[in-house]
Amino acid sequence: MELSAQDLTCERGGRIVFRSVSLSLKPGQLMQLTGPNGSGKSSLLRLIAGLNESQTGSVTLAGGSEDLSIGQQAHYVAHQEPVKGALSVFENLAFWRDFLGGGDVDEALEAFNLSRLSSYPAGLLSAGQKRRLALARLVLVPRVLWLLDEPTVGLDTASLARLVGVMAAQLDQGGMIIAATHVPLGREPDVRLDLGGAP
Numbered sequence: 349m350e351l352s353a354q355d356l357t358c359e360r361g362g363r364i365v366f367r368s369v370s371l372s373l374k375p376g377q378l379m380q381l382t383g384p385n386g387s388g389k390s391s392l393l394r395l396i397a398g399l400n401e402s403q404t405g406s407v408t409l410a411g412g413s414e415d416l417s418i419g420q421q422a423h424y425v426a427h428q429e430p431v432k433g434a435l436s437v438f439e440n441l442a443f444w445r446d447f448l449g450g451g452d453v454d455e456a457l458e459a460f461n462l463s464r465l466s467s468y469p470a471g472l473l474s475a476g477q478k479r480r481l482a483l484a485r486l487v488l489v490p491r492v493l494w495l496l497d498e499p500t501v502g503l504d505t506a507s508l509a510r511l512v513g514v515m516a517a518q519l520d521q522g523g524m525i526i527a528a529t530h531v532p533l534g535r536e537p538d539v540r541l542d543l544g545g546a547p
């Protein structure tokens with residue numbers, strides 16, 4: 349399996365954010381995506397997830413499912429948490445389990461130390477707790493590709509260690525991760541892509 353992007357261009361609001369961006373990622377590899385604010389890190393993740401379109405080039409997942417889009421084979425964890433405030437922490441994950449087709453809610457809760465908050469209304473969680481709930485989806489539903497946009501924001505030291513652990517497990521199982529972050533991720537990335545030179 350190989351994720352490959354060739355000659356991508358990102359235009360947003362009528363302005364070229366970057367052009368001629370290419371990348372390649374193989375099973376077990378971590379890519380760290382860096383660049384100044386506004387250089388297009390989030391936009392690139394959205395292009396790969398199929399949420400935005402590139403005016404040029406293509407993104408392919410060779411060896412992936414022919415019936416599913418790349419977005420359907422990926423977890424995209426964005427800045428904004430997909431947390432349903434009226435539901436409990438457990439119910440949020442049960443929703444994602446049913447919607448995405450997964451997985452053991454209790455195991456996902458435990459992975460990010462949320463078991464104690466299981467019946468708590470998600471709307472009342474702190475920012476870091478909401479981030480942990482969003483990240484718990486990674487454990488809940490196995491997906492080969494993780495697209496993580498600033499995944500460490502709001503995490504305390506213990507939660508960062510848990511994230512590092514689940515990322516290591518994903519890579520050990522042959523998964524692929526692209527993480528837009530300037531924070532060390534507990535291991536050297538296999539691939540680095542810096543959008544700093546983008547126009």
Ligand SMILES: Nc1ncnc2c1ncn2[C@@H]1O[C@H](COP(=O)(O)OP(=O)(O)OP(=O)(O)O)[C@@H](O)[C@H]1O
Pocket residue numbers: 360361365383384385386387388389390391392
């Ligand atoms: N919905 C949108 N409509 C128009 N322009 C947008 C939109 N979203 C982002 N942009 C613009 O696209 C450019 C790249 O934004 P993007 O969020 O991808 O950058 P980033 O590298 O992730 O930034 P940051 O480090 O601040 O998160 C910015 O100039 C931004 O203003």
